[in-house]
Amino acid sequence: MDTLLLSRIQFALNIAFHFIYPPLSIGLAIYLVLFEGLYLKTKKPHYRRLVVFWIKIFALIFAIGVATGLVQTFAFGTNWARYSRFVGDVFGSALAAEGIFAFFLEAGFLGVLLFGMDRVKPLTHYVSTICVAIGAHFSAIWIIVVNSWMQTPAGYAIEGTGAKAKAVVTSFWDMVFNPSSIDRLIHVILGCWLAGSFFMLSVGCYYLVKKRYEKESLCMVKTSLIVAVVVLLLQVISGDSSAKIVAKYQPTKLAAMEGIYETTEYTPLSIMGWVDPKKERVYGIRVPGMLSFLVYQDPKTPVPGLDQVPKEDWPNVPLVFQFYHAMLACWFLMFLITLFGLYSWRKGRLTQSRSFLWPGVFSVVLPQVALQTGWFAAEMGRQPWIIYGVMRTSDGVSTTLVKEQLIGSMTMFVLIYLLLFCLFIFLLDRKIKHGLSIEEEDLASSVYSDVFSES
Numbered sequence: 001m002d003t004l005l006l007s008r009i010q011f012a013l014n015i016a017f018h019f020i021y022p023p024l025s026i027g028l029a030i031y032l033v034l035f036e037g038l039y040l041k042t043k044k045p046h047y048r049r050l051v052v053f054w055i056k057i058f059a060l061i062f063a064i065g066v067a068t069g070l071v072q073t074f075a076f077g078t079n080w081a082r083y084s085r086f087v088g089d090v091f092g093s094a095l096a097a098e099g100i101f102a103f104f105l106e107a108g109f110l111g112v113l114l115f116g117m118d119r120v121k122p123l124t125h126y127v128s129t130i131c132v133a134i135g136a137h138f139s140a141i142w143i144i145v146v147n148s149w150m151q152t153p154a155g156y157a158i159e160g161t162g163a164k165a166k167a168v169v170t171s172f173w174d175m176v177f178n179p180s181s182i183d184r185l186i187h188v189i190l191g192c193w194l195a196g197s198f199f200m201l202s203v204g205c206y207y208l209v210k211k212r213y214e215k216e217s218l219c220m221v222k223t224s225l226i227v228a229v230v231v232l233l234l235q236v237i238s239g240d241s242s243a244k245i246v247a248k249y250q251p252t253k254l255a256a257m258e259g260i261y262e263t264t265e266y267t268p269l270s271i272m273g274w275v276d277p278k279k280e281r282v283y284g285i286r287v288p289g290m291l292s293f294l295v296y297q298d299p300k301t302p303v304p305g306l307d308q309v310p311k312e313d314w315p316n317v318p319l320v321f322q323f324y325h326a327m328l329a330c331w332f333l334m335f336l337i338t339l340f341g342l343y344s345w346r347k348g349r350l351t352q353s354r355s356f357l358w359p360g361v362f363s364v365v366l367p368q369v370a371l372q373t374g375w376f377a378a379e380m381g382r383q384p385w386i387i388y389g390v391m392r393t394s395d396g397v398s399t400t401l402v403k404e405q406l407i408g409s410m411t412m413f414v415l416i417y418l419l420l421f422c423l424f425i426f427l428l429d430r431k432i433k434h435g436l437s438i439e440e441e442d443l444a445s446s447v448y449s450d451v452f453s454e455s
Contacts (some may be wrong), residue, residue: 004397006406007079010413012379014071016372017417021065023371026140026189027196028058029133032113034223036126046216049436052117053216054200056431059114064424068417079406082163083386083396089168090156090175091146098142106135137189144188148181150387151378152249158390167390179249183242184378190235191374194367197228198334201341203432205360208351213436221350221360225341232335239331240294246381247295250388251304252313253381256320258282258291260305267292267303272325275318280306282321315383323377330370337363 001009032054039047076084084091112120112128120128149156155174156167169175204220207213246254254260259275259282260267266289273284289299296303306314337359344353386393 003401004394007397010410018068021061023192023195024061026136026192029136032129033133036129050216053436080396081398086166094142094146102135102139106132144185145176145181148184149178152179154178180245183245187238187242190231191371193231197224198363198367200224202361202364205357209357216436228338252309255306256315256317256381257324259321262307263302263305265300265302275321277318315381320377320381323373327370327374330366334366
C-alpha cells in the first residue's frame with residue numbers, strides 16, 4: 001500500500017470512530033428538549049427523572065465526541081497538506097462560522113445544562129437545554145456544508161497555478177448553499193434523529209425486558225416510536241431528493257451506487273445483489289426501468305452509466321454498491337421494527353411482547369450502521385476526486401509522508417480508539433444498569449457526581 005491509500009484508510013478510521021458520537025448527541029438533544037418541556041408543563045416527576053438520566057448519557061457521549069473530533073483537525077495538516085493549502089480560504093470561513101455559531105453556543109450553555117438543574121430557575125435551565133440542542137445542530141450544519149462543497153463545489157475561483165493554486169471564495173452564500181448542501185444536511189440530520197430515537201428505544205426496551213421503571217420506559221419507547229416512524233418516512237423523501245441531486249451533479253457516483261456499467265434504456269434499480277467488477281455485471285434482484293423512473297419520472301430514459309467516463313475516473317464500484325445497499329437495508333429493518341412496535345402498542349402488548357422488545361434492544365446498531373455505510377458510499381463514490389471535478393485525491397495528500405510513519409500512527413490510533421470505545425461502553429453500561437432510581441431532592445448533585453466520578 002502506498003502513502004495515499006494509507007492516508008485514506010487512516011482518515012476513514014478516525015472519522016468513522018468519531019462519527020459514532022455526534023449523531024447520538026444531536027439525536028438525544030431533541031429528547032432532552034422534549035422531556036424537559038413536558039416536565040415544566042405537567043410537573044410529573046417521571047419526566048424529570050428522564051431528563052436527569054439522559055443528561056448523564058448526553059454528557060458522556062459529548063465528551064468522547066469532542067475528544068475524537070479534535071484529531072481530524074491535525075490530520076488535515078499532517079496527511080493532507082496540499083489539500084489544506086488549496087481549500088484553506090474556503091474552509092476557513094465555514095469552520096470559523098462553526099466555532100462562532102456552534103461551539104460557543106453549545107459550550108456556553110453546557111455547564112448550565114449539566115449542573116444547573118437545581119441551581120438556576122427552571123426556565124433558565126430549559127433555555128440552556130434548547131441552546132445546547134441548537135448548538136449541536138449548528139455544528140452539523142457547517143461540517144455538512146464543507147463536505148457538500150467538496151461534492152458539488154460552488155461560489156469559488158482558483159487563483160495561481162501549479163503548487164501555488166488555491167481556491168478562494170467569490171460568494172460566501174453560493175459556497176454555503178451549494179447544489180447539494182441543503183439536501184445532504186436534511187438527510188444527515190434525519191439520520192442523527194434516528195440514531196437518538198433508536199438509542200432511546202433500545203434503553204426503554206431493555207428496562208421493559210428487565211421489568212424496571214415501567215412508566216419511564218413506556219414513555220421512552222412510545223416517544224421514540226412516534227419520532228422514528230415520522231423520521232423514517234421523511235427519510236424516504238429526503239433520500240429521493242438527494243439521489244436526484246447526485247444524478248444531476250455526480251452521475252458517476254450514482255452509477256457506482258447502482259452498479260450501472262452500461263448506459264441503457266429502462267435502467268434497472270437494484271434491490272439487492274453483488275457486483276462482479278471483472279465482468280462488469282451486477283447479479284441480484286433488479287427492477288427494470290425503476291431507476292430511470294425515480295430519476296427522470298420516465299422508465300425509458302437512460303441513466304448515464306460508467307461507460308460514459310474513463311475508467312481512471314471510476315470509484316470502487318463493488319464497495320460503493322454494497323455500502324449504499326447496506327444503508328437501504330438498515331432503513332428497511334428500522335421501519336419493520338418500528339411498525340411492529342406500533343402494532344404491539346396498539347394491541348396493548350408493548351410491555352409483554354418480547355418478540356418486539358429484544359429486537360428493540362439491539363436496534364440501536366441499525367442507525368449507526370446506516371450512517372456509517374451511507375457516509376462511506378458518499379465519500380468513496382466521489383473518488384478519485386477529493387473535490388469533485390476540481391482536485392484529485394492523489395493531488396491532495398502530503399508529499400513528505402513516510403509509509404512506516406503512517407502504519408505506526410494508524411496502529412496507535414486503533415489501539416487508543418479501541419480503549420476509548422471500551423471505556424465508553426463500560427461507562428454507558430454502568431449508567432444504564434444504575435438506572436433512573438434517583439432521589440428527587442438530589443437530582444442535580446447526582447448529575448454532577450455521575451458525570452465526573454466515573455470519568
